[in-house]
Amino acid sequence: MKLTGNLLIGAQEVSATAGTMKALNPATNAEIEPSFAFGSSVEIDRAAQLADDAFDSYNNTSLEDRAAFLERIADGLDAITPELAQRLALESGLPIAQLEGEAAKSAIQFRQFATVVRQGRFRQATIDPAQPERQPRARMDHRLQKIALGPVAIFGASNFPISYSVAGGDTASALAAGCPVILKAHNAHPGGSELMGRVIQQAVRDSGLHEGVFSLVRGGGNETGEALVDHPLIKGVTFTGSEGGGMALFRRAQQRPDPIPVFTEMTSVNPTFVLPAALAARGESIGDGFTERMLITVGQACLKPAILLAIDGPGYPELKNAMVARVEAMNARTMLTPGINTAYRRNVKRQVEAGAERIAAGGEEQGAWDGQSLLFEVDGGRILDDASLAEEVFGPSALLVRVKDIEQLIAIAKQFRGQLSATMHIDQADHALATRLLPILERRTGRIVVNAFAHPQEVSYASIHGGPFPATSDSRFTSVGMSAIERFLRPVCYQGFPNELLPESLKHGNPCGLWRLVDGEMSKA
């Protein structure tokens, strides 16, 4: 597929109106052809108008037509996977095999959401039939379903350039819900973004949908993102990236004359607690497994296990030695962008200044934007004194916390801010302590893992990729898994409606064959 560098505004190709950029190969520090267009608020406005024009018809597509549309996107992704992985390897420094795996995961995700759409449960069809004889007051017929929020803005993330970007879970779940999408492409991978955008644009065309169902915009500064969040026709926003960026957009959306929901996924250190019996029994294998996961994708994953806490005692030396060995055996590798590399170096320095001792280092950097693998150790008392040690260092480094005793472990657990995940390694003899830790972790995380590692994330019905602030801006929702669709839905109640005016999912006789909550009981009748 030929890259033009144009913006995709509905079915239209739009060339630069506010400058251009070229992608950077972070491995060679060289620019890659072609030039990519930046747009202005004029293109944002055009995309938002088109999305608004598309909303009613797209929100009312039959479940079958919408599911078939999602499957066309999945097929399109499969068809371009080799080309997409090759381009993204140049733009991100990530290995081709990893990118192919990500493309496959994204295609699966679109197909899973097609199933979710066909099942129709996301509508949450609910019927409270009329009770004309009810005393002291008759009840009218009430019917509820969930409909799409409206046109939404999705910020593509840098770190998983497919599955959290243009063809990622946010786009899949928003389109499944019935929301037209305006995608703000991340400038770290403009070529890969265009390839994925063209697949979605083609699927819109092939499905006979209104062109405004999907647009892809790009900008050279905060103005593009700000214009999207400010636009009165945009009704929701999703974002994955830095806490600073996420919160700036969140606050902006709350200051609109009509505030809108913003679902940001920002920062998490995913603490791992190794309890004493598990530590004594298998400290070495836990240390090795933890460090292997920490180093995946050069530590640039939201679920990177960044902090391991263990009480000094039997098994601790073996755990520490295994972590040191893994880190020392790892070469420095290219990080995603110069900005992410610079932030990594800055945050490592901050950790050292806060009292963390460097106990292992991998191979030295060769390229300009390489990240060296690092391991630090600190006493539990120090992390209690300086909470900055519990902040994210985005990149291939981890902090081992040498804890004095159980009370100190509990105190540190209480100090963590909101997390996407937390992990406990336990044996039978640890159950009493695990029972004490559990409510502390429940209050602070979206997912708690036992005797495994939180990374990678499963995409399924029970998946949660969310958590209390600052992991996300709204702990009630997930950005991964089938229930990610709920971010893009809102309930509407239809009271006293004649059958022919009711939406299909709520009609008498249940023509869509959905599971519905009828007078408080699940029914397919």
Ligand code: NAP
């Ligand atoms: P970012 O700087 O937060 O940017 C993400 C996207 O949001 C970009 O498209 C950016 O657009 C836009 N944006 C950011 N701040 C904005 C603002 N104030 N107004 C309007 N738009 C804004 O994230 P990044 O570039 O991917 O990485 C930077 C850092 O974020 C990393 O070093 C890491 O610490 C963190 N990060 C964390 C995760 C995670 O999952 N925990 C994932 C990725 C990144 P422009 O670039 O056009 O301004």
